[in-house]
Amino acid sequence: MAEQARQQKVHITTFGCQMNEYDSSRLASLLASHGFVPAEDAESADLVLLNTCSVRERAEHKVYSYLGALRELKQRRPGLLIGVGGCVAQQEGKRLLDSVPYLDLVFGTQALERVPELIEEARAGRRVVCTPGEPMPVGLAGAHEADHPQLRPGLKAMVTVMTGCDNFCSYCVVPYVRGRERSRPASEVAREVAQLTAAGAREVTLLGQNVNSYRDPERGLDFAGLLEMLCREPELWRLRFTTSHPKDLSPALVEAMAGLDKVMEQLHLPAQSGSDRVLAAMKRGYTRRQYLERVADLRRRAPGVCLGGDIIVGFPGETEDDFAQSLSLLEEVGYDFLFSFMYSDRPFTKASKLPDKHLEAEKSRRLQRLQELQRGISLARHRALVGSVAEVLVEGPAKRGQGLMSGRERGGRVVNFEGKAELKGTLARVRVKEGLVNSLKGRLVGPAGGVEP
Numbered sequence: 001m002a003e004q005a006r007q008q009k010v011h012i013t014t015f016g017c018q019m020n021e022y023d024s025s026r027l028a029s030l031l032a033s034h035g036f037v038p039a040e041d042a043e044s045a046d047l048v049l050l051n052t053c054s055v056r057e058r059a060e061h062k063v064y065s066y067l068g069a070l071r072e073l074k075q076r077r078p079g080l081l082i083g084v085g086g087c088v089a090q091q092e093g094k095r096l097l098d099s100v101p102y103l104d105l106v107f108g109t110q111a112l113e114r115v116p117e118l119i120e121e122a123r124a125g126r127r128v129v130c131t132p133g134e135p136m137p138v139g140l141a142g143a144h145e146a147d148h149p150q151l152r153p154g155l156k157a158m159v160t161v162m163t164g165c166d167n168f169c170s171y172c173v174v175p176y177v178r179g180r181e182r183s184r185p186a187s188e189v190a191r192e193v194a195q196l197t198a199a200g201a202r203e204v205t206l207l208g209q210n211v212n213s214y215r216d217p218e219r220g221l222d223f224a225g226l227l228e229m230l231c232r233e234p235e236l237w238r239l240r241f242t243t244s245h246p247k248d249l250s251p252a253l254v255e256a257m258a259g260l261d262k263v264m265e266q267l268h269l270p271a272q273s274g275s276d277r278v279l280a281a282m283k284r285g286y287t288r289r290q291y292l293e294r295v296a297d298l299r300r301r302a303p304g305v306c307l308g309g310d311i312i313v314g315f316p317g318e319t320e321d322d323f324a325q326s327l328s329l330l331e332e333v334g335y336d337f338l339f340s341f342m343y344s345d346r347p348f349t350k351a352s353k354l355p356d357k358h359l360e361a362e363k364s365r366r367l368q369r370l371q372e373l374q375r376g377i378s379l380a381r382h383r384a385l386v387g388s389v390a391e392v393l394v395e396g397p398a399k400r401g402q403g404l405m406s407g408r409e410r411g412g413r414v415v416n417f418e419g420k421a422e423l424k425g426t427l428a429r430v431r432v433k434e435g436l437v438n439s440l441k442g443r444l445v446g447p448a449g450g451v452e453p
């Protein structure tokens with residue numbers, strides 16, 4: 001009984017994307033309402049949960065090596081409960097319990113709300129798996145959102161507006177582990193944004209695998225409409241969103257970005273490859289030319305937009321010429337930021353069954369080449385900003401210290417500058433003095449909206 005009376009401690013480790021971070025924060029909030037308090041580390045926890053990612057092989061490996069490290073802890077403290085949730089859990093289901101004998105519970109991407117009751121079952125000594133293929137009834141999900149606001153949001157917060165994906169790109173496991181596209185009601189999203197701003201958040205990033213496909217299930221609002229609605233929240237200063245699929249990027253969304261002051265000029269528009277042959281094999285639904293047209297159109301209407309992309313190197317059958325076309329795409333687009341990955345086989349996917357797989361060494365060579373090229377492009381683009389004045393939301397001291405303060409400008413680029421700690425949480429105007437590969441350095445001019453001295 002004494003054991004039950006003591007507050008139970010939970011430690012959650014998140015792997016993967018922002019969507020997982022968001023789910024982990026919801027889970028933390030849900031468990032807090034069931035009496036759990038956060039533990040500093042796994043060592044001091046009564047319950048250790050892993051929120052996992054399976055989008056690439058490497059991400060999945062990390063999960064297994066972390067689990068391996070927990071084995072010894074469980075041996076020392078058999079009362080410790082260990083659970084795995086998220087995409088690896090959804091993908092593997094019961095197999096995970098079979099292969100990891102000291103695991104107590106497995107919960108899929110649709111089963112967050114049920115975790116408290118699953119913990120109870122595990123406490124009673126049953127090893128449990130809950131990986132439903134379909135979402136929870138809307139009422140249940142809705143009740144959760146309203147009742148469990150995210151714990152202690154900072155200045156910046158995330159809100160998932162849609163989950164799942166219907167695109168089935170040939171390399172991607174997401175549609176299998178996250179399920180079909182589902183949008184949250186706009187009213188629920190607005191309520192959550194209001195809760196976050198009331199708790200001090202000033203910048204919100206809206207998350208979805210493909211936000212362009214957002215459709216309010218209650219009133220039919222599209223994503224541009226949702227942005228417009230959220231901009232009416234008085235205490236919200238900045239809105240960002242990610243990710244956009246090039247084939248679905250709507251003129252209304254571009255217009256919203258260009259026209260709504262609170263919507264930041266930042267777009268993550270993954271191309272995945274610069275070669276039409278590879279794009280077709282990936283089933284992306286656009287050609288290189290169409291992608292470039294979208295980019296040109298975007299830059300016409302939102303000139304200073306900060307543009308990011310994803311590129312996969314070493315897709316099965318990608319020739320040296322295909323790869324050269326990805327390199328030239330980087331130059332032609334002039335990305336501000338780029339995420340690049342070596343192709344890896346994922347379960348269930350069409351691409352995993354294709355012939356002509358590349359060796360790791362070759363994929364690695366291509367990746368390095370691509371990243372080297374991008375470093376030069378990012379540097380040149382950052383240097384081109386020298387002399388301009390950026391509007392920065394000041395987040396706090398810069399990571400590498402040097403007595404500098406740090407924040408992000410409207411495009412999402414990191415800006416470091418000399419300034420007082422009191423500036424934290426304010427909007428400042430900073431003149432860019434230096435462009436580096438991953439950040440900008442500047443000099444404080446004054447508060448946003450203020451007059452330049």
Ligand code: 5AD
Nearest residue numbers: 055171172270310341342343344346
């Ligand atoms: N191999 C390598 N990269 C992948 N991505 C998705 N699936 C794979 C895979 N099988 C990359 C894509 C996507 C990003 C989230 O991860 O670039 O945009």
Ligand code: SF4
Nearest residue numbers: 165167168169172174
């Ligand atoms: Fe995966 Fe393609 Fe959906 Fe993105 S759009 S999540 S790459 S299937």
